[in-house]
Every structure is written in structure tokens, then in C-alpha cells.
Amino acid sequence: MKRKVDYIFFITVLTLLQGFSQNDSITRLDEVIISDIKIKKFSEGYKVQNLSDSVIKRNDISLTSLLRYNSTIYFRENGIGGISSASFRGTSASQTAVIWNGININSQLNGQTDFNTVSTNNYDDIAIRSGGGSVQYGSGAIGGSVHLNNEFKFSNHFSNNFRISYGSFNTSKANYKVRYGNKKIYTDVGVDYINSDNDFKYLGTEFRNQNGAFQNINLNGSLGVFLSDKNLIKIYHNTFLGKRNFSGILSGTSISPSNDSYRDINSRSLITWKYFDKSYTSKLSIAHLHEMYRFFDNKDSDEYDFGKSNNLITKYEFLYRLNRDIQLNAIADYSFIQGEGTNFGGSQDRNIFSGVLLYKHSLGKKFNYGASLRQEITNNYDSPLLFALDAKFTPSKYYTVKINGSRNYRIPTYNDLYWVGPGGLGNPDLIPETSLQGELGQEIRFKNASLSLTAYYINSKDLIKWIPVSGTVWSPVNIDEVESYGVEIGLDYEKEWKNQAITWNNNYAYTISEDKERNKQLIYVPFHKVTSSMSYRYGCLSAFYQLLYNGPVFITTDNTREIDGYDVSNVGLVYTYLKTDTQEFAVNFRANNIYNRNYQNVGFRPMPNRNYQIQLTFKF
Amino acid sequence: MKLRSLFLSALTVGLLLVGCSSDDDGMPLPQGDFDNGILISHEGTFGGVTGTVSFVPEDLSAVQNDIYNATNGEDLGVFQQSIGFNGDLAFIVVDNANSITVVNRYTFEKVTTISTGLSTPRYITFLNDKGYVTNWGDTASSTDDFIAIIDLTDYTVDSTTIPVSEGPERILERNGTLYVSHKGGFGRNNVVTVINSADNQTQEIEVGDKADELVFDTVGNIWVLSEGHTEYDADFNIVDQTPGALVKINTTSNMKETTINFTGTDQPNLMTYNSGTIYYALNSEIYSMSETSTTLPTESIITGSFYGMEVNDNKLYAVDAGDFASSGTLKIFDLSTNEETNSMTVGIVPAKIYFN
Numbered sequence: 001m002k003r004k005v006d007y008i009f010f011i012t013v014l015t016l017l018q019g020f021s022q023n024d025s026i027t028r029l030d031e032v033i034i035s036d037i038k039i040k041k042f043s044e045g046y047k048v049q050n051l052s053d054s055v056i057k058r059n060d061i062s063l064t065s066l067l068r069y070n071s072t073i074y075f076r077e078n079g080i081g082g083i084s085s086a087s088f089r090g091t092s093a094s095q096t097a098v099i100w101n102g103i104n105i106n107s108q109l110n111g112q113t114d115f116n117t118v119s120t121n122n123y124d125d126i127a128i129r130s131g132g133g134s135v136q137y138g139s140g141a142i143g144g145s146v147h148l149n150n151e152f153k154f155s156n157h158f159s160n161n162f163r164i165s166y167g168s169f170n171t172s173k174a175n176y177k178v179r180y181g182n183k184k185i186y187t188d189v190g191v192d193y194i195n196s197d198n199d200f201k202y203l204g205t206e207f208r209n210q211n212g213a214f215q216n217i218n219l220n221g222s223l224g225v226f227l228s229d230k231n232l233i234k235i236y237h238n239t240f241l242g243k244r245n246f247s248g249i250l251s252g253t254s255i256s257p258s259n260d261s262y263r264d265i266n267s268r269s270l271i272t273w274k275y276f277d278k279s280y281t282s283k284l285s286i287a288h289l290h291e292m293y294r295f296f297d298n299k300d301s302d303e304y305d306f307g308k309s310n311n312l313i314t315k316y317e318f319l320y321r322l323n324r325d326i327q328l329n330a331i332a333d334y335s336f337i338q339g340e341g342t343n344f345g346g347s348q349d350r351n352i353f354s355g356v357l358l359y360k361h362s363l364g365k366k367f368n369y370g371a372s373l374r375q376e377i378t379n380n381y382d383s384p385l386l387f388a389l390d391a392k393f394t395p396s397k398y399y400t401v402k403i404n405g406s407r408n409y410r411i412p413t414y415n416d417l418y419w420v421g422p423g424g425l426g427n428p429d430l431i432p433e434t435s436l437q438g439e440l441g442q443e444i445r446f447k448n449a450s451l452s453l454t455a456y457y458i459n460s461k462d463l464i465k466w467i468p469v470s471g472t473v474w475s476p477v478n479i480d481e482v483e484s485y486g487v488e489i490g491l492d493y494e495k496e497w498k499n500q501a502i503t504w505n506n507n508y509a510y511t512i513s514e515d516k517e518r519n520k521q522l523i524y525v526p527f528h529k530v531t532s533s534m535s536y537r538y539g540c541l542s543a544f545y546q547l548l549y550n551g552p553v554f555i556t557t558d559n560t561r562e563i564d565g566y567d568v569s570n571v572g573l574v575y576t577y578l579k580t581d582t583q584e585f586a587v588n589f590r591a592n593n594i595y596n597r598n599y600q601n602v603g604f605r606p607m608p609n610r611n612y613q614i615q616l617t618f619k620f
Numbered sequence: 621m622k623l624r625s626l627f628l629s630a631l632t633v634g635l636l637l638v639g640c641s642s643d644d645d646g647m648p649l650p651q652g653d654f655d656n657g658i659l660i661s662h663e664g665t666f667g668g669v670t671g672t673v674s675f676v677p678e679d680l681s682a683v684q685n686d687i688y689n690a691t692n693g694e695d696l697g698v699f700q701q702s703i704g705f706n707g708d709l710a711f712i713v714v715d716n717a718n719s720i721t722v723v724n725r726y727t728f729e730k731v732t733t734i735s736t737g738l739s740t741p742r743y744i745t746f747l748n749d750k751g752y753v754t755n756w757g758d759t760a761s762s763t764d765d766f767i768a769i770i771d772l773t774d775y776t777v778d779s780t781t782i783p784v785s786e787g788p789e790r791i792l793e794r795n796g797t798l799y800v801s802h803k804g805g806f807g808r809n810n811v812v813t814v815i816n817s818a819d820n821q822t823q824e825i826e827v828g829d830k831a832d833e834l835v836f837d838t839v840g841n842i843w844v845l846s847e848g849h850t851e852y853d854a855d856f857n858i859v860d861q862t863p864g865a866l867v868k869i870n871t872t873s874n875m876k877e878t879t880i881n882f883t884g885t886d887q888p889n890l891m892t893y894n895s896g897t898i899y900y901a902l903n904s905e906i907y908s909m910s911e912t913s914t915t916l917p918t919e920s921i922i923t924g925s926f927y928g929m930e931v932n933d934n935k936l937y938a939v940d941a942g943d944f945a946s947s948g949t950l951k952i953f954d955l956s957t958n959e960e961t962n963s964m965t966v967g968i969v970p971a972k973i974y975f976n
Contacts, residue, residue, distance in 0.1 A: 251717040252670060252697025254735045259758070297760035345853050420852045423806075468944060523667060523945065555668040556968055558946035563668055603668015604698070
């Protein structure tokens with residue numbers, strides 16, 4: 001049993017670089033560090049972008065902000081702190097899956113994850129997997145999936161990390177995480193808090209953001225125990241408690257005041273038992289996902305609308321290594337979901353059983369391919385047979401080609417199926433949205449730089465759309481067909497010399513996403529998005545500059561009206577006083593929207609003007 | 621203060637009188653770019669499109685979209701509910717913005733925006749030097765609905781309001797009495813409130829569920845169209861469904877005079893009236909009936925699903941809001957043949973039609 005820490009780190013770093021390691025023989029060690037191993041093992045022909053710890057720490061703690069400035073994913077954010085949804089490769093908000101330690105956590109009620117409820121502080125590893133992933137990750141992995149992973153480090157250590165910050169609009173944040181580990185046990189506990197008045201000025205008007213205050217708490221904990229050399233138990237937990245007022249909108253020359261308040265709880269627990277053998281690994285997981293929201297139309301009143309769901313997932317995975325080159329993974333998964341809410345009448349149950357087969361074959365060191373299938377059985381609708389094929393070819397250490405094709409789906413949500421309320425009526429006869437898609441990617445690596453070029457095509461049909469069925473009642477139907485295609489370019493540069501280092505990361509996405517009936521670009525999908533961030537370190541001082549350009553988006557389906565494009569730049573300065581290997585003190589100053597751009601990313605909702613934040617970090 | 625408002629009202633009345641007398645001699649000249657034509661009020665969308673007003677000249681030669689922004693360089697907000705006209709002024713009611721923007725109805729130049737004292741305003745009518753505005757209040761509360769009273773001399777909202785039951789919608793005035801239909805907001809209601817403007821005393825007349833449009837007939841009685849109500853349980857079974865109703869209220873006695881009930885699941889909407897004929901929409905068809913009829917017509921005159929409709933000069937004007945996220949259409953039908961004569965693209969979510 002070699003649980004050599006240094007070696008483990010070495011592997012982690014290597015895997016971050018993508019595509020080199022075909023070290024299947026060291027599965028075990030790899031596993032010790034990162035839980036969601038499938039993302040690497042069975043996604044070789046896909047574009048996977050890992051966001052390093054330094055990138056995560058440099059950015060604001062909301063997942064929206066991290067991904068907005070560091071990936072090609074486009075966000076529709078109802079102002080800072082409001083609901084935030086992703087559009088990945090021109091797909092809809094419910095076509096991006098968020099995977100927490102291997103479990104799909106998209107809401108059963110609306111099919112989405114609110115990216116403003118995820119605190120990046122809680123995760124050690126955040127990865128973006130582009131393209132279809134429904135076979136492995138289930139409903140919604142059409143545009144792609146975002147993976148949030150907690151690491152378990154089985155080595156002797158005890159560390160504390162405390163961060164506190166204060167900034168504009170009376171925004172305070174605090175984060176504390178303690179970790180302890182030895183060769184047999186690893187545990188961590190973290191708490192994360194943010195509170196903001198969020199009353200920024202609407203540039204060019206006399207108004208401020210009204211009723212925008214929010215307060216979020218995230219609680220996190222992990223525990224891993226090696227019962228024996230062959231048995232590992234891992235427990236994960238995360239609870240999000242949000243209390244957010246939803247701000248009014250700038251409507252004409254006045255603001256439409258709001259008195260809304262939204263309180264939500266998202267709680268996730270997962271326990272896995274893993275058994276390792278020479279030729280196989282067996283893993284049993286039981287997860288419980290709980291979501292609950294209360295919407296107060298008047299925050300001073302006790303009356304609210306609510307929705308909640310409980311999802312109990314039992315999952316068994318069996319990974320079999322036939323030989324050095326061939327691996328087979330079989331997964332059986334059963335979900336029992338119970339949902340209820342003001343607008344669902346009584347309680348509604350859903351049972352979903354799915355079976356998955358994953359196969360991977362390496363032909364020498366330069367070529368490997370994979371094939372996989374998923375079939376789901378549920379009492380609510382007929383589910384299509386899903387498949388995925390991928391291949392990776394690395395003819396030289398400078399060049400890699402990746403190719404994949406897959407069929408994916410997005411199941412109807414509780415809102416789609418069961419909504420009974422003023423103005424809306426669900427449709428129990430809906431079927432899942434399906435997509436057929438393919439992607440071709442190339443990566444070129446130089447000494448200090450790497451370039452990736454990816455082209456993709458997605459044809460989605462039976463898209464669920466709410467349409468007016470009478471003058472006042474809207475109902476969802478499987479009607480739309482959308483064709484999305486585009487190009488993504490990534491350019492990274494990294495150089496280190498003496499006591500200096502420079503990194504420069506760039507992303508560009510060109511996205512066409514057209515409604516097949518009208519042949520028009522979908523609303524809220526920009527043709528162009530650019531992110532660029534540069535950081536420079538000199539000794540203990542480092543500085544960064546971050547730029548986002550978001551092209552104009554249409555806001556009407558006939559493309560007659562649009563919201564202007566915008567660019568936003570942020571800068572930061574970090575002074576790190578490194579006392580010892582285990583102790584650290586850092587001061588971080590950050591200025592956002594330094595050019596004071598007046599922009600909106602959702603209509604009627606101005607985004608914050610120039611703002612500042614100072615943060616202190618202690619590690620001991 | 622009192623003297624000042626007396627003076628201002630005298631001045632207003634004086635100006636109106638001047639306006640009338642000049643109308644009397646000879647051909648009236650166009651009083652602005654938007655005289656002699658149709659104004660279309662658009663609601664806008666929650667996805668970021670403001671409410672707008674389009675102008676279509678009488679000869680239907682072209683559509684001018686968003687004339688408010690073109691004239692004043694600013695937006696009206698969402699959702700633009702209705703426009704009320706008083707003298708040379710148009711009052712644009714925007715419910716979510718809690719505002720009423722006052723413009724010259726012919727030039728569309730802004731006079732002022734009233735943005736305090738209103739809470740989800742819906743429709744406006746006028747009496748003497750006052751404007752009466754229906755307000756839903758907080759849409760979650762069924763007990764805070766009211767009629768706001770605007771002083772037209774200084775465009776302020778009186779601190780005194782007239783409390784009414786859930787979801788007041790249309791409002792008309794006759795002989796000092798105000799009639800308010802109650803569609804019920806996001807809840808449910810089935811009455812017309814009658815308000816004596818002298819003492820603001822109210823009484824309710826029960827009509828059908830979701831009372832919406834109000835029109836005067838030839839003799840000045842009021843017809844009200846109730847759309848009917850549907851309620852579902854969790855399994856999509858209809859647990860309660862009422863059909864629509866047409867009710868005539870005698871404006872002298874303020875009593876119901878005629879009730880014509882729709883049958884089964886028929887839930888009509890979009891009633892309008894012109895020269896002795898009532899028009900309404902039902903199940904994607906448009907029907908017409910004489911105001912003297914006591915039974916509903918069985919044959920429709922026009923087929924189509926619309927979001928707003930008006931009749932003028934033997935023509936029926938109807939707007940289609942499409943998918944509520946793209947440019948809508950104005951269609952014009954000749955009522956002698958019931959054939960469509962014109963179709964033109966207008967703004968985003970067209971809802972109300974006014975003849976200027």
C-alpha cells in the first residue's frame with residue numbers, strides 16, 4: 001500500500017494537465033485524491049477544463065463569478081445575489097448539469113442549478129466538461145457539465161484556513177475550513193458566510209439597487225476512513241442556506257420596486273463504500289438531496305409559496321479491469337424523488353431506475369476510445385436509449401485530437417409536469433428533450449503555451465417550451481427544435497523564472513444557436529464571449545487583470561431587440577507573507593468593474609458599478 | 621392651496637372650452653404627428669423589452685413603433701397595461717413600474733410621470749378634474765386593492781383612496797358614478813363595484829367570475845363580460861369551472877337588467893362594442909351580437925386568436941401577440957365581408973388598440 005503523499009500530488013498535477021496520464025495501474029492512488037474519477041477515466045475524448053486552486057481563490061466566491069470570468073459558459077444573472085443560470089454552448093439553463101462529487105444536483109423542480117448558491121470555497125477541484133454527458137451524468141448534461149469535487153488527503157496533516165473580507169455595498173464574507181488527516185482517516189469541516197446590502201448605484205440614474213440584500217451560509221463537511229486496505233468509506237455533506245431579497249427592476253424611467261424575499265435550502269449528503277481489488281473496484285453510494293424554497297411576495301408578511309423535493313439515490317458501480325488496456329464499468333442507479341409545493345397540489349412521486357455501461361479501450365499509448373450506453377426506466381415518461389462514443393489520439397507530446405458523439409437528454413421538471421397555478425398549467429404527457437451531438441477538438445502544446453480548438457454541433461429536439469394555450473394560460477409542450485454549433489478557442493501561457501511567474505489564460509466562444517422553425521438565434525445567447533486573465537507574480541507580490549467581453553444578446557425571438565454587449569474588467573493585488581510551509585498570511589485587494597461600465601446581463605437589471613474588496617487569509 | 625387648485629381647474633376647464641370652440645369652425649388640422657390614426661399599446665416582456673406605443677396612420681401607410689422613446693428618449697417600462705385619454709392628454713398606465721406617464725396624445729411629448737401613490741395600476745378614467753385609477757396593490761394580498769384618485773391639476777395622487785375588493789380592472793364613469801369590473805388580479809372575483817363619486821360610497825353587483833371588459837351601449841347602460849373561472853387539482857382534474865357571462869347593468873337603477881350566460885366550458889374574452897353591436901372572442905373565434913339580443917350568436921364572424929381587439933367605422937382591428945417574445949401583428953377585418961384587409965407587423969406584445 002503505497003500512499004505516498006508526494007507521489008499523489010505529482011499525479012494530481014499531472015492529471016490537471018490533461019491527457020498525459022494513462023496510468024490505469026495507479027487508479028487507487030488517483031482515487032485517493034479525487035472522488036469523481038469517471039470524469040477523467042471515461043472522458044478522454046472530451047474537452048475538460050480544470051480550474052486550479054489559484055484561479056478559484058483569485059475569483060469571487062460565487063460559482064457564477066468564477067465561471068463567468070474563466071470559461072466559455074454564459075450566465076444570465078438577475079443581478080448579483082439573484083438567481084443565476086448557465087447557458088453552455090447555446091443551450092438552455094436546464095441543459096447544463098452540475099455534478100457534486102459524482103452526483104447530479106440539478107433541481108428536480110426547475111431542472112437548473114442556481115450558480116449563485118454554490119460557494120467555490122467549499123471545493124478543492126472544479127472542472128468543466130464540455131459536450132454531452134448524459135450517459136454518465138444523467139439529465140441535463142447537453143451543453144456540458146460542471147463538476148464540484150472535494151478531495152480527501154490521506155496523509156498526516158492538520159490545517160486551518162480562515163478568510164475574511166469586506167467590500168463595497170457593505171459586503172462581508174468569512175470562510176473557515178479545518179482539515180485533519182492521517183493514513184487512515186481524513187476529515188474536514190468548513191463554513192462559509194456572505195452578507196451584502198447589495199445597494200449599488202444604477203449608473204446614469206438617480207436610483208440604487210433596491211431590495212437586493214442577501215445573506216448566504218454554506219456548511220460543508222467530509223469524512224473518509226480506510227476500514228482496511230481494501231475498504232474505504234467516504235461521507236460528504238453540504239448545506240446551503242440562502243436568504244435573499246430579489247431586487248426590483250429598472251423599468252422605464254422609474255424602478256419597479258420589489259418587496260420579494262426568497263429563502264432556500266439545498267442540502268446534499270452522500271456516503272460511499274468502496275472496495276478495491278486487483279482487477280475490480282466496487283462502489284456503493286447512497287445520496288440524499290433536499291431542496292426547498294420559500295418565496296415571499298411580501299417579505300414582511302408570513303405568506304409564502306414553496307416548493308420542495310427530496311431525492312434518495314442508491315447507486316452501485318462496478319469497475320472491472322479486464323487487462324491493462326480494457327476497462328468496463330457498470331452502474332445501476334435508482335432514484336426515488338418526492339416533490340411537493342404550493343403549485344403542485346399534493347405530493348408527486350417519481351421513480352427513476354437507470355442502467356449504464358461504460359467501456360474503455362487503449363490501443364497503445366497514443367490511442368484510446370470509449371463507448372457507453374444508458375437506459376432509464378421511469379413511471380412518468382418514456383426515456384430514450386442514450387449512447388456516447390469518444391476517442392483520443394495523441395500522436396506526439398505536442399498534439400492531441402479528441403472526438404466524441406453522443407445522444408443526451410433532459411427530463412421534464414416538476415414545474416413542467418405538475419404546475420397548477422395562476423396563468424400556468426403543467427403537462428403530464430411531456431417526454432424528455434433529446435439531443436444528438438458531436439465534437440472535434442485539438443490541443444497543441446508548446447513549452448510554455450497551449451492552444452485548444454474545439455468545434456461542436458448539437459441538434460436538440462422535443463425541447464420543452466411554455467406557450468400560451470389560451471389568452472391567459474400557459475402550458476409546456478415538446479415543440480422546439482434547436483441547432484447549436486460553434487467554435488471554442490483556448491490559449492494559455494505560463495512561464496516561471498527566478499522569483500517571477502506569469503500566467504495568461506484566454507477563452508473565446510463563437511456560438512450559433514438557432515430555433516429551427518424561425519431560423520433565428522435564441523434569445524439570451526451571445527454570438528461572442530471572450531475571457532482573458534493575466535497574472536504576474538514577483539516574489540510575494542502578485543497582481544492580476546481579468547477581462548470579460550460578452551457580445552450583444554437578442555431579447556425577442558424574432559431578433560428585433562437586443563441588449564448591448566459589454567466588457568468588464570477587474571484587477572487585484574495579492575501580498576502573500578509565507579512564514580513556513582504550513583503557515584501563511586495573505587492580503588488580497590480587488591477592484592471590480594474598474595472602468596465603471598454601465599451594463600446589464602439580463603434586461604432591466606443593471607449590474608454593479610465599480611466596487612472594491614479587501615480580504616485577509618490566514619493559514620495555520 | 622384651495623384657491624390655487626380652483627384657479628387651475630378653472631384654467632383647465634377654460635382651456636378645454638377653448639379647445640372645443642376652435643374645433644367647431646371648419647376642418648380640424650392635425651394637432652401633432654400622431655393625430656388621425658391608431659395607437660397600439662404594447663405590454664413589453666419580462667425578458668427585457670419595455671412597453672411601447674406604436675402609431676398607425678389612418679391610411680395604414682406605415683407603422684411607427686415606439687413613438688414614446690422616439691419623442692422623449694426614454695422608456696416606459698413594463699408591463700404597459702392601458703392608455704386613458706382626457707382632452708389632449710394620454711395617460712399611459714404601466715403596472716409593474718407603478719407609474720402613469722402623461723403625454724400629449726398627438727405629439728407624445730411627455731408632460732410628467734406619476735410614480736407615487738400607485739400600486740400595480742391597471743386602468744384609468746376621468747371625472748371633472750380627477751383621474752380614477754384601479755390598483756391591484758400587492759398582488760399577493762386580496763385586501764389592499766384600491767382606486768387611486770389623481771388630481772389632474774398637479775398630477776398628484778390623493779392620500780385618500782377608495783378601497784375595493786380583489787383585482788379591480790376596467791373603470792368607466794357615467795353621471796358621476798364609477799363602475800369598476802373585478803377580474804380578481806391573480807386571485808378570483810366576480811363583481812362590479814359601483815362608486816358614488818360624491819361620497820366615495822361603494823356597492824357591489826355580482827356578475828360572473830373574472831369580470832373584465834366594460835362598455836356603454838346606445839342608451840348608456842353598461843355591459844360587462846365575465847370570462848369564467850377554472851380551477852384544477854393536483855391531478856389536473858378540473859375541480860371548479862364556471863362559464864363566462866354577459867351582464868347588462870342599468871346605469872339608472874344600478875341593477876342587473878340582463879344576464880346572458882355562456883354554457884359548458886365556454887370562456888369568452890376581449891369584448892368590445894360599436895354602434896349597437898357587441899363583439900367578443902371565444903375559442904379562437906370572434907362573434908358579434910346585437911345589444912338587443914337576449915341569446916348568444918351561434919355563428920362566428922372571424923376565425924383567429926387575438927390578444928386585443930377594437931371596432932371602429934365598420935372595421936375590426938385585432939392584435940396577435942404571437943409567442944409573447946417577438947413582434948406582434950395588427951390585422952384589420954372589413955365587417956361588411958368579415959374578410960381580412962390588412963396585416964402589419966407592430967411591436968412586442970401588442971395588447972390594446974385606441975383610435976386617436
